[in-house]
Amino acid sequence: MMETRPTSTDIAARISARAFLLGLLREWDGWTFEGDGAAAAGDSAGRAPRILLPLPSHGVTLAVAAPHRSDVGCHGFRPPFSEIRPSGAERAIPFTLAATLIATEPSITGAAGADRAPTFLARVFDSMANIDDVIRHAPDRTVPFTARDPDFIEGEQALRHGHAVHPTPRSRDEFTMEDSRRFAAEYGAGFQLRWWAVAPEHIAHAASRGVPAPAMARDLLASDGAVSDAVIAAERAGRVILPMHPWQAARLALDADVERLMRAGAVADLGASGAPWFATSSLRSIYAPHAPWMLKTSLSLRLTNSRRLIEPHECIRGLEIDRLLAGPVGQEIFARFPQFRVMGEPAFLALRDAAGNILRAAIMVFRDNPFRGAATTPATVLAALAEIGGDGRDSRLARLVARIAREGGADPRRIALAWFDRFLSVVVAPLITVQADYGLLFGAHQQNIVVGLANGWPDALYFRDCQGTGYVSEFLPELARLAPDVNVRAGHIFSSAEAARLAGYYLIVNSVFAVIGALALAGLAAERPLLAALRGLLLRLRAASPRDPALIDYLLTSPTLESKGNFMICFRNLNENTDVTDPLAGYVAMANPLAEAVA
Secondary structure (H helix, E strand, O other), X not given: OOOOOOOHHHHHHHHHHHHHHHHHHHHXXXXXXXXXXXXHHOOOOOOOOEEEEEEHHXXXXXXXXXXXXXXXXXXXXXXXXXXXXXXXXXXXXXXXXXXXXXXXXXHHHOOOHHHHHXXXXXXXHHHHHHHHHHHHHOOOOOHHHHHOOOOHHHHHHOOOOOOOOOOOOOOEOOOOHHHHHHHOHHHOOOEEEEEEEEOHXXXXXXXXXXXXXXXXXXXXXXXXXXXOHHHHXXXXXXXXXXXXXXXXHHHHOOOHHXXXXXXXXXXXXXXXXXXXXXXXXXXXXXXXXXXXEXXXXXXXXXXXXXXXXXXXXXXXXXXXHHHHHHOHHHHHHHHHOOOEEEOOOOEEEEEEOOOOOEEEEEEEEEEEOOOOOOOOOOEEEHXXXXXXXXXXXXXXXXXXXXXXXXXXXXXXXXXXXXHHHHHHXXXXXXXHHHHHHHOEEOOOOHHHEEEEEEOOEEEEEEEOOHHHOEEEHHHHHHHHHHOOOOOHHHOEEEOHHHHHHHHHHHHHHHHHHHHHHHHHHOOOOOHHHHHHHHHHHHHHHHHOOOOOOHHHHHHHHOOEEEEEOHHHHHHOOOOHHHHOOOOOOOEEEEEOOOOOOOO
């Protein structure tokens, strides 16, 4: 019998089910592997092991094949789901029904789950529809990884399916499908900025490098020969030019505060013009190869767990960490790790309303652009490398490793281990050491890590999103002494133990475990040797007597690691930016494979 080729909807359901299940299984302990123990390797008939999810209120158990069992939480699944009745009778059901049953199961989502389920499920299905549309309409981004190293924006556009451990990985409240096709990175479309000319008294701004933010906006105009004459004339007439994301500009034109400013002549919309800009994988951060800066803009929409409005205090955090890294602390770090770069955020512009209050929906942050010009350093966001394809096994990292092996006539498995060792040296070691020796916590999850590449090999680390950087409290006195002009208390401050738990999630669980999972799912390496390599790095760093070994000791000895509870944060409809004051409050424990004896 000829096997039916899966449709784009089938593939989108597989991708969505995997992200949904990976999030659920980290937070709910009611599931098991069928038979568990030795039986988890499969049955005598050759059937793959299955995950069992009992749903007592519905009187059924759900099952789904899990051909790859992972110690780092990156299991491989093979739908369809099966619904098992108490009689033992089974029937195949689609992911949409499985998600509905899970979302309305009180033993999973709680007594209030029935009230929250409709909003949650709408986002689950919206996310799946978005992934389906990407599969059907967005260009295939695997070619650069298979044939050559991608440039920065190719790497950003390669992330197609969103968060790998989240029930709604591609949900975008307020965005239509047409909005996604115009403004989302995976579609690759460029768009012109919209330019607003603002009376200076209605602009809030600050900068950390001695060049005022309005002058930096002027530099943007100078770098773009296609900006309209009206924009140039307004700037020369003394107006501050506020570059606007076109989607956000359209939303703000309907805002009552902005409308009053426009009627009063304090704000003039000069329309869209200039060379194209492109969304990065975070959607609200945008890039143009000609521009001296990237821009991070407020967008009035919810992505995954939060509304993407920039807060004024986040802007200040970015300025302060930029000042710190420009001084002796940063000089020592970058001399020690010359392959490590931070994409600083040295300025911001914001619109003030008639009363002088900053409008959060009209804030724009300048970010360093180290990838300016045609001949830029090859690089890719880590999330695109580690993203698992619709077959549940392939990834761009696997394609990259296969290319290196093919070009060198080497065994792909040997290359995979060597690539991971290089990744540990270039990416992981600097981030751990910066926290252990300098007290700086970088939120290094997959979308904040950009890996520079040289013939496929990790060659540089670019960290972005300085507004989320934190400080270890025990280091504050010395940081204040070394950088007296920096207000380190403007940033997130955590105790050494808290910082260890946070970095353990961002860098290890979210980022490094995703790399391990991608290599293992592709059959290029078993997880155990990769974990042994990571543990070996940690032991070497510990032997170097770091000033604060808390993070390293936590990773080596804690029986559990913390992982963000994306499933229930999303289900409860929380806005992480404003509703969650303690970032660790929504974290859950997962078994720590590094604390075990690995061989």
